[in-house]
Structures are given as C-alpha cells and as structure tokens.
Amino acid sequence: MTLSSLGEFALIRRLAGLLSDPSPEDVILGIGDDAAVLRFGSEYLVATTDTMVDGVHFIGERVPWEDTGWKSLASNVSDIAAMGATPLFALVTLALPADARVEDSEALYAGLRACAGAYGVAVVGGDIVRAPQVSITVALLGRSEQRDGNPLLLRRDGAQVGDVIAVVGTVGDSAAGLLRLLEGASADDPLARAHLHPVPNVAVGAKAVAAGIRCGIDVSDGLLQDIGHICEMSGVGAIVRALDVPISDELRRAYPEDVLRLACTGGEDYQLVLAAPHPLIEALAKLVTERISIIGEIVESPDHRARLLDADGNESSFPQTGWDAFRS
Amino acid sequence: MTLSSLGEFALIRRLAGLLSDPSPEDVILGIGDDAAVLRFGSEYLVATTDTMVDGVHFIGERVPWEDTGWKSLASNVSDIAAMGATPLFALVTLALPADARVEDSEALYAGLRACAGAYGVAVVGGDIVRAPQVSITVALLGRSEQRDGNPLLLRRDGAQVGDVIAVVGTVGDSAAGLLRLLEGASADDPLARAHLHPVPNVAVGAKAVAAGIRCGIDVSDGLLQDIGHICEMSGVGAIVRALDVPISDELRRAYPEDVLRLACTGGEDYQLVLAAPHPLIEALAKLVTERISIIGEIVESPDHRARLLDADGNESSFPQTGWDAFRS
Secondary structure, eight states: OOOOOHHHHHHHHHHHHHHHHHOOOOOEEEEEEEEEEETTEEEEEEEEEEEBTTTTTTTTTTTTTTHOOOHHHHHHHHHHTTTTEEEEEEEEEEEETOOBBHHHOOOOOOOOHHHHHHOOEEEEEEEEEEEEEEEEEEEEEEEEETTTEEEEEEEEGGOOTOOOEESSSSSSHHHHHHHHHHHTTOTTSSHHHHHOOOOOHHHHHHHHHTTTTOEEEEEEEEEHHHHHHHHHHTTEEEEEEGGOOOHHHHHEEETTHHHHHHHHHOOOOOOOEEOOOOOHHHHHHHHOOSSSEEEEEEEEETOOOOEEEOSSOOOEOOOSSSSOSSOO | OOOEEEEEHHHHHHHHTOOSSSOOOTTEEEEEESSEEEEEEEEEEEEEEEEETTTTOOOTSSHHHHHHHHHHHHHHHHHTTTTTEEEEEEEEEEEETTOBEEEEEEHHHHHHHHHHHHHOOOOEEEEEEEEEEOOEEEEEEEEEEEEETTTOBBGGGGOTTEEEEEEEESHHHHHHHHHHHHHTTTTHHHHHHHHHOHHHHHOHHHHHHHHTOOEEEEEESHHHHHHHHHHHHHTOEEEEEEEGSSOHHHHHHOOOTTTHHHHOOOOOOEEEEEEHHHHHHHHHHHHOOOOOEEEEEEEETTTOEEEEEEESSEEEEOOOOOSOOOOO
8 A cells, every 4th residue: 555545644543553552651742742742850851853855845946945944943843832842952854965055055054043043942963864855854852841740731632622722823824825935926925934934832832831721733734634633632523713713914915715725724834723711711812912813612523523614604624624745 | 065075074064063052051962972962950861863765875675674664763772872871762754755655664663663672762753754765764862871960971072092992792794784785685694684683782881881981982984984083072093903803704704805894984883882991891891791892092193083003003094984975
C-alpha cells in the first residue's frame, strides 16, 4: 500500500501503534498532541519537531530565504505555545544540495535567528546534511509551568461539553497569502506576510494556562481540522458558527468569494484555538491585547466531528477540511 | 559560493557564527560538541540530532528498512554516549514520497523501536512529511549525571597534553561493510552488519565519566578526523600509532591492502574515543568487558592536528581524513 492511498493521519496512527509499549512514567504526553510533555527531574520539558521541505512546504525560488528561516522556527514555537509552554532551546537540521548557494543558507539562518531572538530561543545545535532538495527540520524544547507538582498545559484532550471555542487573531490570511504568492504577488504583500512570517501566540498561551484554561491547539492544518483533532482526542463534538469566525479586512477584500473556505480550511495561521468554560475565556480576553473571538461550542457528538454552521444553522462543508501531507 | 566549494565544516562555522550571540547561562555547551548540554531546573539535559538521507547516507533499495531504522536512532544514541550521558526521549521525523510503501515505513519503525528498546529510549513524538526522497531525522534527549552541581561530561575540549588516546572496540568495520554492500554482499555479511547495525557505547561512556574521564568523541566522520575535532577544540595535537589501531579479523581478511585507510578514515563505527591520563583509562578498562585500546597520545602542536605514525615513526596520510557532507 502506498502512503497516498493511506493518508497522513492513518499512517501516523499505524506507526505510533508500532511504538505503543507502555510509556515510561516520565512521559506525561507522548505522540498525539502539539508537543510531547516529559518529566525531567522536578521540571516539565515540552518537546516538538517540525519540517519544511522545498517544493512541498515552501517554494525556495519564490520566497525570501530569510522568511523560510523565520517560519521554520515559528511553526515549532507555535506548537510550544499551543501547549501553554515557553520555548527555550532549538536544534536545527539543514538539508542542502551540494550546489546550494552559501548566501541563501546564511539568509535562512538570519531569519531563524530573528525568530529565535523574538521568542527568547537559543539555537544550541543541529546537523547539516546533503540532500537533493532543501529542507529545514527544527526540534524545539520548552518548559511548562507547574502548580502543585503538575504541569499546566493546553491539551488536545482537555475539551468538555459546554466549553466555548475561542480563536486568537484572525484565520485564513496565511492560505490567502499563499494564493497571492502563487498569483505573483511579492513577499511584501500583507497577506503574503501572514503566510511567510507567522507570529505565534506564546504570551497568550502562557496567560491561558495561568487563567485556568486547559485545552488548546494551534491552527496549522486548518481551523476545522484542528478543532476536529480536539474533538477526537477529547471524545466530543464541536459546532463552529461561520458568522463568528474572525476574518481580516485584507482577506475579505482579496478573496470575497472564498473567505469562509480559506478561513476554515486554510491552515498555517499559527493562531491559538482554545476550548474552556466561557468565564475563563472572558478572563483571558481581559489579560491580553490580541483579539479573542468566540466561534462555537463543544457539544456531545458520537462521531467526534467539528461542524460548521451557517447563519441559518445549516451545516456547511468543503471538499477538504485541511492539510494532509500525502493526499492531493 | 556553493557549498561544495566551501565544505561542511566551514559552512557550520559560518552559520554558527550567525547565531553566536552570547549564549544564555543555561547553555552549558552549544554548537560544536557531539551534543548540546543544557541546564534544566536542577538537572542537565543533553540534546542532539542526526539525519539520514536516502542516496546520501544509505541506499534504500539495497539495505533492509529495519536496519535503516535502527541506525537512524543508533547514530544519535552514540552522540549521547559520546557525552557520557544516558539517552531518554526521541522525536522522529520521517520524510517520505507519496508513493512510498507503507510496509517499508513500518519496517523502518520496527528497527527504530528495536534500538529504542535496547537503549531504554521512549519515542515521544515527531513529524511525517512528504518529500521527493526518504529521510529520517531523529532528535534525541538525554540526561547527564552530575557531581557537586556540575555535569559529568565527555567534552571535545577536555584533552590535555600527556593524555593517552583510547578507542573502544575496533574501527573500520563499518566502512568495510559499506564496501562489501556496494560489491553485492547481503545485509547478513558480518562487516555489513557493522555498517547497518552499529552498537553505540552508552554503558562505556557512563562508566568513563564516573571514572573521572572528561574528554571523548564518537567515531562518526572517521577516526583521524574525529581525533582532529578533539585537537581543534582542546587546542592540542595528537599522535596515533598505526600499529595500535584496533582492527577486526574480518576487516583484515576482507581488505588486507586497505586495512589502515578504512580503520583511520572510514567513519560510522560509532565507537567511543577517549583522551585521559593513563591511569584513568586503565581503571575504565577494568570496569568494562569491551576491548579498550590505547592508540596514541595528546601532544603539544601549534596546528592542532592528529598525526598517524607508522612502525618507523614516519607520518602516514590519506587523500581524505574522513567524511565531509559537501565535498566529493
């Protein structure tokens, strides 16, 4: 069987199953959340890794290497933020063809360094290997705050029926930015910036766990698909009201016909999605300057799906709910 | 400038220079050793990453996927062993073409799991991405023992003039195994096993730091080149006596004309090389069952090189001292 017929998520389940010996007790959270959570001495370590491949996750010829460097670290920073944790240390692996230009690698590193500086991350090691095309793999380690000896986390399995669903900032800009780039826009285009230079919500995540919120994920695959991950892991369903999904003016202007699809399935926004009792979300909204929008609720549902409802309460759907690495 | 004209080590120096802001005080060792060492609460975390690319580091069509899975983790385990630390947690990134066979990925994971089981490592997360060819990137985290609040480490910069240089086991078998495979030998060939299924020296590394040894590296690039890394980082020179380099009977039989070149420049043996005062090496040799061979000494030398001396005390050299990812 080939991967394209199986799909990314079924493959992950199969491979994770091969590793599913009982985890050592120091593994608080293993495969299946935005990051692993590990007991290390008297602290909790949060660890994640994410890869960008030229021609799959970015087009090296079309976008500035500095942006690719920024984004390769930012996507990992977002995974740490989606646990409510603080990023600290990164390992960076660069795969490069032998005829790659040194200047491009240096620009990539400059972008990576800018992101590291913005989030207080130290790049402490890595690997450089030869490969037919460029790819960048970052492994990022962070720390989780704790209370009474337990880590304070935003977990995918923490949603409860009756929770509201909130999203930080706006969604869809990144997918719109990719369309703009493919149409020939420059990397300076405001929507292209959202795609090339995402700004993860680390401070919001930290304030969310401090405020008592215990469920979250970042929008990497696509809003509906990512809320679907929460539903599966928490054994619940979700409704999302289309009218309440926060959309930027730039997106409305650029793709008026396609706003909702881009916002709900686009992915790579690296915004936080939270599920929690309404008063906790309200408390958080008072602590941060970022826009926090309530877009739906956690409900009982045997099929553990996220449903998008239009203004009339009817379900909307799209041919694809989000990103799958192996299906086209 | 292209990477092939610059070379791997010059590129690493240039890129590391771009990141060389003063490290936070929690970074005990950053870029430049086998692994990074990080203060994390009251413990010391050791972190490394290593990648294998199909067609560069292995030939997917020619070797069992299970062996590739084992080796992708084992090479990282060896980096942790080369710090004198204990491996604990791994993140695994698999890059795969969409038409890859699911069964191959499962075999790869089975090998990875076998290595994880052998060394007490928990695979706690990772990433699966689409790419034109297969590659496996492992990030591995471990723990360093400490005494009086300081980590007990085998550092590349820990060699002192007068230290003896010792190597664990034999060297050259892996390079000979690669030659055998290229000549059509099966994966069961004993030398091929050394290439495909290396067995890192974790227990020896731990006993070495406990015995007071403070300098070490693993043979990944090639014996002389790896001792050269110790020389550069410690600001010393080294002499290696060709007659004392430990060589297996299989290697002598298979490539009698080429024994010394394979043993001294071959790489990927994943054996430990240690530099320490003679009595400490003797003490270690009594604590372990593995063969420990003294092969040379650390000497003063302004050019920080490792010199190979033949039976008459004359310097031998080879066209290449070891692996460079970008020079051919």
